[in-house]
Amino acid sequence: MRTVTIADVAKHAGVAVSTVSYVLSGKRSISATTRQRVLDSVRFLGYHPNAGARALASKRANVIALVLPLRAGMNLPVLMQFATSVVTTARLYDHDVLLMTADEGADGLRRVAASALVDGLLLMDVEIHDPRVPLLRELGEPSVLIGFPADPEGLTCVDLDFGRAGAICAEHLSERGHRKIALLGAPGVVYERGTGFAERTLSGFADAARRRGMEAVARPCEESFDEVCGTVKVLLGEHPDLTGLVVHNEAAVGHVLGALRILGRRVPEDVSVVAICPDDVAERTSPALTSVLVPAEEVGSQAVRLLMAKLDGAAVPESTLLEPRLTIRQSTALFTRQEDSQ
Amino acid sequence: MRTVTIADVAKHAGVAVSTVSYVLSGKRSISATTRQRVLDSVRFLGYHPNAGARALASKRANVIALVLPLRAGMNLPVLMQFATSVVTTARLYDHDVLLMTADEGADGLRRVAASALVDGLLLMDVEIHDPRVPLLRELGEPSVLIGFPADPEGLTCVDLDFGRAGAICAEHLSERGHRKIALLGAPGVVYERGTGFAERTLSGFADAARRRGMEAVARPCEESFDEVCGTVKVLLGEHPDLTGLVVHNEAAVGHVLGALRILGRRVPEDVSVVAICPDDVAERTSPALTSVLVPAEEVGSQAVRLLMAKLDGAAVPESTLLEPRLTIRQSTALFTRQEDSQ
DNA sequence: CTTCTTCTTCGAAGCGCTTCGACGATTCGA
DNA sequence: TCGAATCGTCGAAGCGCTTCGAAGAAGAAG
Missing domain, CATH: 3.40.50.2300 (Response regulator)
Known part of the structure; x- marks a missing residue:
């Protein structure tokens, strides 16, 4: 069972390879009838574009890196919610998520950036004096930080306020x-x-x-x-x-x-x-x-959205603060001073 | 700052592109002097192979997928330890980790497999009657499961015993x-x-x-x-x-x-x-x-090792059970019956 | 009827890397 | 000493996709 390539689709639909590409990317107008024929062939053959070839030709990997710290004192459930929402949101933009731990440090970031493995970086749990921040400026790789370093100048940061x-x-x-x-x-x-x-x-x-x-x-x-x-x-x-x-x-x-x-x-x-x-x-x-x-989910999806905007070359705000919401339940009550203190 | 390609390295070292490739992959013998010259150029230029091109030419993405469930009742800290150890171990084999949630389900697996985005799959928290299992057999993609389905026949499974x-x-x-x-x-x-x-x-x-x-x-x-x-x-x-x-x-x-x-x-x-x-x-x-x-870490790294072996075409045991270890602390004491029960 | 547009579609040139076959240059056995 | 085997290196052919320039078809304008 050889894997289906774009050439197979083109042949099956009776069009040129480039036509199939344009149908799929929508970067040039294609007549409705041709488009439909191509789409039918795609479905019929179960075609999925080869990620490597696509990345090579387009210079876009359609993958973003999620850099998790995984240190002591982390809040796991929130972190997990966050990661889930990042993956889910990224998928909405047809992107996948590469998981990196902070252990690899600067070299890791340098590596994924230089190898064009990913198009952008999402850094979690950024510290006030985070060593990754200067590197980030140096790399010039599109990125979004969760949390605020001491000097967020020129970076894109998201967090709960x-x-x-x-x-x-x-x-x-x-x-x-x-x-x-x-x-x-x-x-x-x-x-x-x-x-x-x-x-x-x-x-x-x-x-x-x-x-x-x-x-x-x-x-x-x-x-x-x-x-x-x-x-x-x-x-x-x-x-x-x-x-x-x-x-x-x-x-x-x-x-x-x-x-x-x-x-x-x-x-x-x-x-x-x-x-x-x-x-x-x-x-x-x-x-x-x-x-x-x-709002871990909101933070995660907002971060992805900002990153996607940056990948599209759009300007985004340097700082995004998400408004917290209070939910009143049973643990707080009207306090009537039994005796005025002092 | 154009990115450095293998051609740049070749020119700088005064050798053919293929020679650089062979130095880096070690798939053909290269004289010590040439090897050193190439390695020096690589370091000097800060060369990192383009992941997409490499994947396209070699049909190996050097990426594995980690499929996490993220359902209720999950044990987050263990899961996190596990994920960390998977990433760390994968890096030892020069592989990266793509994070997938189970939400995407069968389509997601099909997609990453067909697009050659990843070379293999690591599935966590496998259930007795896991719907992903039959798909896995159908795809024929190298995979390792954490946990045991009802019928592990032909699959590779790892877990604590x-x-x-x-x-x-x-x-x-x-x-x-x-x-x-x-x-x-x-x-x-x-x-x-x-x-x-x-x-x-x-x-x-x-x-x-x-x-x-x-x-x-x-x-x-x-x-x-x-x-x-x-x-x-x-x-x-x-x-x-x-x-x-x-x-x-x-x-x-x-x-x-x-x-x-x-x-x-x-x-x-x-x-x-x-x-x-x-x-x-x-x-x-x-x-x-x-x-x-x-032993989350051990499970994770063992799973990666098995997957790597499969990618290299080696035969691996279908079932790997990790021996649990008891650590005695202060919460268990010799129990002396006050009165023989009954 | 001719010329100029506009709309679709095509062909071909890469993207950066791996890998195969081939070719000198050595080295070895007889 | 000569042919065979070995070693180290090179050149070129793709891998599957995107994208650019251009060509053919079909109208619009003159």
């Missing part, structure tokens, strides 16, 4: 009457690595709290049950009048409720909890958590 | 003196879908228990804390003399210890717990869990 996300959480608690609130963040290493989103959430949270005249504290937090429990305990010990908790650590979300239970605090009667996490995680706890969604 | 894993858990508990044990499994849907690994674990567990003269029960289990708690409660209610628990549900592992704590059972004094999960999960709990490792 984490500053707003932090602020929305604080504002929601403020509206519910809370006066003293805390942020339970990502593990310490995430901050140390300078991953932008964690810091931006924190400052959005803190700024909003200040604007609303609330007292706010923040703490990084590891992901094991015991660590979460310990952190929450210390937090409540140091700030007995704490009534609102924002959790920005997906893995810890589940443990926080358990910790509060053990510590004898009811949710939402004693403490209100808002999480920044995907909806399914927030819905699986009890009580279900009021949460701000990380 | 889950039957042994279940058995090892039971045997370990038996050796520690337990007489009545239970298996807390994957969510119900996983069993209903007929994913082989869950069933094989269960039967390995049950058989070993029977051989050792232990009483054994099993239950599927959802992943939220409340569901886990409920399931454990029912289990202990129905079987008050239960002293050993095997957990084969990574997401639930953390919750199980919390549930036992709430129910007033100490680990390992009252109940011993063995988990089937990656080491890092088992180590993060307290007490750290005695566990059987799912």
Whole structure:
């Protein structure tokens, strides 16, 4: 069973090879009757263009690279959602996705760019001082970053507006009457690595709290049950009048409720909890958590769309921030001060 | 900055294009001096072969497809480890990895095979009655499956030996003196879908228990804390003399210890717990869990190696089962019967 | 009826690489 | 010492596709 080539289709349809090509690409007008005849032959023979030949002749591989980091402290479910949406969206544009890990580093990027294996790059989990960023400028390969480096000048970046996300959480608690609130963040290493989103959430949270005249504290937090429990305990010990908790650590979300239970605090009667996490995680706890969604799918498909636009030579905005959305569930309640604090 | 081609290298080194090609592929002997001269030119010019041209001429894309399912009930961290190890191992063989989701289904497989985009397929999370399996036979594309379909005849399959894993858990508990044990499994849907690994674990567990003269029960289990708690409660209610628990549900592992704590059972004094999960999960709990490792990395790299062998036309075993390893930690203790049951 | 357009379609020239056959230059056996 | 085998290298023929220039057909315009 030899594979079907464009020449086979041309012969079967009784036209020239180039005609078949033009029918398939739509780059020149072809009469309706010829087009139909060609299309019929394509279907009849089960023709699929040879990717290598196409790439060679057109200088377009119709493949994009997805560069995943896969480091500690990553949020797997969100990452997975993201990857899925990238693949799905890319397919809508007739592109495939090459999976690269960050281990290969600069050489890897250089290699795929130079070998014309891919037409563009999608980099995830970009850090504030990401070593890949200067290389990216040097390569001149079309690219889109998920996350923001320190200097996004000349690059195309997409992300959830984490500053707003932090602020929305604080504002929601403020509206519910809370006066003293805390942020339970990502593990310490995430901050140390300078991953932008964690810091931006924190400052959005803190700024909003200040604007609303609330007292706010923040703490990084590891992901094991015991660590979460310990952190929450210390937090409540140091700030007995704490009534609102924002959790920005997906893995810890589940443990926080358990910790509060053990510590004898009811949710939402004693403490209100808002999480920044995907909806399914927030819905699986009890009580279900009021949460701000990380729209992984939207980020992924938007990133692909931007990359496709760049491949077509279109101008795209350097910065795209996706608006977070708050979903109110059972973990936040109107807080009526039992006794005015102080 | 035009891209460097093999002709540029040839000219720079003062040899024929074909000579450069043979130096790089090693398919014909080349004198040491010429080889060195060519290699120097390659490095000097920063030459990277054009992937499309290479694929076209050699009929080998040097790319393999990784087909991920991305359904409910998947075990993300393991899946991620697996994907990483596939990419890393593939690179050792100078291959890249194309990421596909199962959504595209049969058409997707047909497409990448027909377009010669990839040389082979790696399918994950294969089900007992997987619709992709017959297609695979039809396509005749080199492939390796992770997991076992009902009829693996003529296919190449790799997996952890889950039957042994279940058995090892039971045997370990038996050796520690337990007489009545239970298996807390994957969510119900996983069993209903007929994913082989869950069933094989269960039967390995049950058989070993029977051989050792232990009483054994099993239950599927959802992943939220409340569901886990409920399931454990029912289990202990129905079987008050239960002293050993095997957990084969990574997401639930953390919750199980919390549930036992709430129910007033100490680990390992009252109940011993063995988990089937990656080491890092088992180590993060307290007490750290005695566990059987799912060697995701080994599965991934082994799968790639098998696929590479097939691409080279070598014969490979139809079935490769990786031996599970038990790591003893703090969650299982010698059980001394307080009173001989019955 | 001729000339100029416009619309379709065709032929051919690559794209950059691999691979086959061939050809000198050595080396070996007898 | 001569023919045969071996070694190292070269040239050229594709691989299957895109794309450019041009040609034929069919109207439109004069």
